[in-house]
Amino acid sequence: MTTVSVKILLFATLRSKYKTRELTVACNGTLLSMIESAAKLLGPEFIDDVYDRKKGKARNDMIIMVNGRNIKDLEGEITLKDNDVVAIFPPLAGG
Amino acid sequence: MGKILRVNLTAKSLNVEKTSEDVARKYLGGKGYAVYLIYRYLREYEKAGTSPKDIDALGPKNVLIFATGPGTGVPGFPSSGRYHVMALRSPLTGSIGSANSGGEFGPFLKFSGFDMIVVEGASETPVYLAIVDGEAELRDASSLWGKNVFDTCRMLMDKVGGKNTSVACIGPAGENLAYMACIMNDDHRAAGRTGLGAVMGSKKLKAIVVSGDEKVPVAERERFSEVSKRCLDAMKNNPVTGVGLPTYGTAILINIINTAGGLPYKNWQTGVNPDAEKISGETLAETYLISRRSCWGCPIGCGRVTSVKSGPFQVLASEGPEYESIWALGSSTAVKDLDAVVKANHYCDEFGLDPISMGSTIAAAMELNEKGCIPTEDLQGLDLRFGNSAALVEAVWRTAYKAGFGKYLALGSKKLCEIYGHPELSMSVKGLEMPAYDPRAIKGIGLNYATANRGGCHVTGYTVSPEVLGIPEKIDPIKAEGKAKWVKIFQDFTCVVNSTVNCLFTTFALGAKDYAELLSAVTGWKLTEDEILKIGERIYNLERVIINKYGFDGKDDTLPKRLLEEPMPEGPAKGQVTELEEMKGEYYKLRGWVNGVPTKEKLAELEIEL
Numbered sequence: 152m153t154t155v156s157v158k159i160l161l162f163a164t165l166r167s168k169y170k171t172r173e174l175t176v177a178c179n180g181t182l183l184s185m186i187e188s189a190a191k192l193l194g195p196e197f198i199d200d201v202y203d204r205k206k207g208k209a210r211n212d213m214i215i216m217v218n219g220r221n222i223k224d225l226e227g228e229i230t231l232k233d234n235d236v237v238a239i240f241p242p243l244a245g246g
Numbered sequence: 247m248g249k250i251l252r253v254n255l256t257a258k259s260l261n262v263e264k265t266s267e268d269v270a271r272k273y274l275g276g277k278g279y280a281v282y283l284i285y286r287y288l289r290e291y292e293k294a295g296t297s298p299k300d301i302d303a304l305g306p307k308n309v310l311i312f313a314t315g316p317g318t319g320v321p322g323f324p325s326s327g328r329y330h331v332m333a334l335r336s337p338l339t340g341s342i343g344s345a346n347s348g349g350e351f352g353p354f355l356k357f358s359g360f361d362m363i364v365v366e367g368a369s370e371t372p373v374y375l376a377i378v379d380g381e382a383e384l385r386d387a388s389s390l391w392g393k394n395v396f397d398t399c400r401m402l403m404d405k406v407g408g409k410n411t412s413v414a415c416i417g418p419a420g421e422n423l424a425y426m427a428c429i430m431n432d433d434h435r436a437a438g439r440t441g442l443g444a445v446m447g448s449k450k451l452k453a454i455v456v457s458g459d460e461k462v463p464v465a466e467r468e469r470f471s472e473v474s475k476r477c478l479d480a481m482k483n484n485p486v487t488g489v490g491l492p493t494y495g496t497a498i499l500i501n502i503i504n505t506a507g508g509l510p511y512k513n514w515q516t517g518v519n520p521d522a523e524k525i526s527g528e529t530l531a532e533t534y535l536i537s538r539r540s541c542w543g544c545p546i547g548c549g550r551v552t553s554v555k556s557g558p559f560q561v562l563a564s565e566g567p568e569y570e571s572i573w574a575l576g577s578s579t580a581v582k583d584l585d586a587v588v589k590a591n592h593y594c595d596e597f598g599l600d601p602i603s604m605g606s607t608i609a610a611a612m613e614l615n616e617k618g619c620i621p622t623e624d625l626q627g628l629d630l631r632f633g634n635s636a637a638l639v640e641a642v643w644r645t646a647y648k649a650g651f652g653k654y655l656a657l658g659s660k661k662l663c664e665i666y667g668h669p670e671l672s673m674s675v676k677g678l679e680m681p682a683y684d685p686r687a688i689k690g691i692g693l694n695y696a697t698a699n700r701g702g703c704h705v706t707g708y709t710v711s712p713e714v715l716g717i718p719e720k721i722d723p724i725k726a727e728g729k730a731k732w733v734k735i736f737q738d739f740t741c742v743v744n745s746t747v748n749c750l751f752t753t754f755a756l757g758a759k760d761y762a763e764l765l766s767a768v769t770g771w772k773l774t775e776d777e778i779l780k781i782g783e784r785i786y787n788l789e790r791v792i793i794n795k796y797g798f799d800g801k802d803d804t805l806p807k808r809l810l811e812e813p814m815p816e817g818p819a820k821g822q823v824t825e826l827e828e829m830k831g832e833y834y835k836l837r838g839w840v841n842g843v844p845t846k847e848k849l850a851e852l853e854i855e856l
């Protein structure tokens with residue numbers, strides 16, 4: 152698999168917990184490899200904060216958007232491309 | 247059942263009547279009961295030969311209703327510190343007037359001895375209404391006239407004293423009949439939309455002060471304690487109502503809506519704001535936040551106490567701005583200086599203006615001005631360019647006092663854009679400026695804006711919840727298919743919430759079944775989930791019958807041309823327009839409406855007696 156470079160943006164409590172607004176990681180294009188690469192910089196807890204290892208997919212309560220589209224609205228496996236922007240939000244609301 | 251106070255300001259009369267159990271069983275309270283009363287008023291006017299279309303929103307025939315519901319002020323009823331205000335007509339839209347507010351006024355109105363206040367007629371001189379321990383009195387308000395909201399609240403609080411005292415009032419904007427004037431209570435809380443502050447101003451009713459400690463009845467105490475505990479636990483354990491809203495307030499939406507490509511920028515020319523981060527909830531929390539503030543009885547506490555510590559836009563202590571205010575005053579105007587947005591929002595509270603309509607009208611004026619449509623002499627030195635922070639702040643106070651160009655801004659964006667020959671630049675539905683979500687990126691909310699009875703409104707049916715936030719389940723925001731059923735159910739359920747009256751934000755954690763159980767325990771009636779949704783549908787349909795009488799129908803259930811014809815220029819929704827007709831057809835079918843008018847069969851099914 153080729154290596155791609157992805158920009159990750161963190162928001163709300165994730166931003167304050169990891170004291171990071173954005174980071175760029177290299178990964179093989181799967182969501183898990185992106186998260187694992189980010190965890191190398193942010194700390195291992197990051198994986199469980201956004202990923203459900205038992206189910207082998209992103210945590211259902213997290214809002215993960217690739218180039219502005221929620222991964223739940225995208226069909227099939229997520230394959231990240233070079234320069235994709237992945238925004239990660241904890242559950243939130245307003246009005 | 248409780249009591250309703252009927253005040254006639256022309257005759258200076260005060261009458262007390264019983265809240266009707268029959269009406270309450272069909273329409274609950276709050277908004278539902280008020281809609282019922284409004285319909286009765288219209289029928290009376292029709293019988294007397296006055297067409298509803300001829301009722302002047304700022305004339306004595308308009309009626310203003312302050313309404314609580316069976317849940318309001320009940321300790322343990324989730325987030326029940328709210329009240330609903332309605333008027334026969336809005337000066338901004340000509341449609342029904344409707345707005346909702348938190349703080350303490352709602353429950354304290356109930357503690358003062360009344361479920362509702364109905365205000366008819368108009369006074370010739372300024373008055374305020376005082377209700378203390380069940381005794382109501384109209385008093386001279388000439389010394390309050392001209393005072394801003396904070397001074398009015400403070401002076402009346404001092405005068406009346408006692409515990410459980412709260413003031414709802416208008417500021418200079420309401421007195422000067424600015425069409426987007428709101429009714430403020432407890433300093434910073436607003437019954438914001440549809441210009442009800444101007445209706446109050448036209449009646450020369452400066453304020454209502456309520457005080458008392460009457461207990462609010464609960465029919466089945468034990469059952470209620472049990473249901474209440476379960477619901478409050480659910481809210482505490484819910485990540486949104488337990489963590490997200492308490493930590494960041496509503497402003498946390500700026501970044502996510504912008505990421506989804508739906509944060510209107512520069513009067514909706516696009517849905518992507520390159521400076522969103524600068525005006526985001528995260529920035530507000532890092533730089534401006536002093537503390538949280540809750541409405542009465544609310545475990546969520548989404549209110550923000552904020553300050554701008556120094557500089558030209560210094561504000562020592564304010565509240566907000568909420569997501570909607572930041573968007574309207576900041577994103578739609580392209581002002582990226584959050585200091586200025588906080589100040590403009592503070593002025594909206596101080597003078598009594600709806601920040602959504604205010605910001606959106608300023609944004610429309612900025613676009614008109616940049617296109618060269620406003621003669622320099624009309625602007626009188628107001629430098630209305632996108633991104634101009636100083637002009638934003640100046641435009642707000644000018645509107646409240648109708649000073650200089652403020653007299654045009656005070657008409658709202660629809661009339662403003664008509665005057666300057668570009669009605670299509672008013673980003674409004676039925677004359678009400680739309681809130682902070684671009685339907686080209688979030689389709690369901692577009693259908694909701696188009697079909698909302700009071701005009702361009704998000705909280706009539708907040709489908710952003712499933713479309714972007716994934717609550718209660720995730721649906722794709724840029725797909726039009728299947729949105730009609732979501733819009734309908736959200737609109738019906740919201741009628742239940744606004745008739746309860748408690749806070750819509752509870753619905754991020756609680757569903758119709760929870761509401762049925764809470765309401766059953768409080769009232770002693772056996773209400774099922776289906777029954778309360780039918781009540782909600784009944785309220786929505788009767789409200790629709792009312793606006794039909796003003797001449798609104800399917801032709802008005804529409805969106806500004808920009809959202810229907812101009813493809814979104816960038817972001818994840820690039821190339822999208824709003825497929826309104828397709829969604830609307832499906833929606834009317836589900837509603838049992840033809841061209842925006844409920845059929846006889848539908849009204850009969852909902853047991854609406856005309």
Ligand code: SF4
Pocket residue numbers: 325326327348349539540541544545546547548549749750751
């Ligand atoms: S959630 Fe916010 S707006 Fe709603 S009642 Fe609580 S504090 Fe007030």
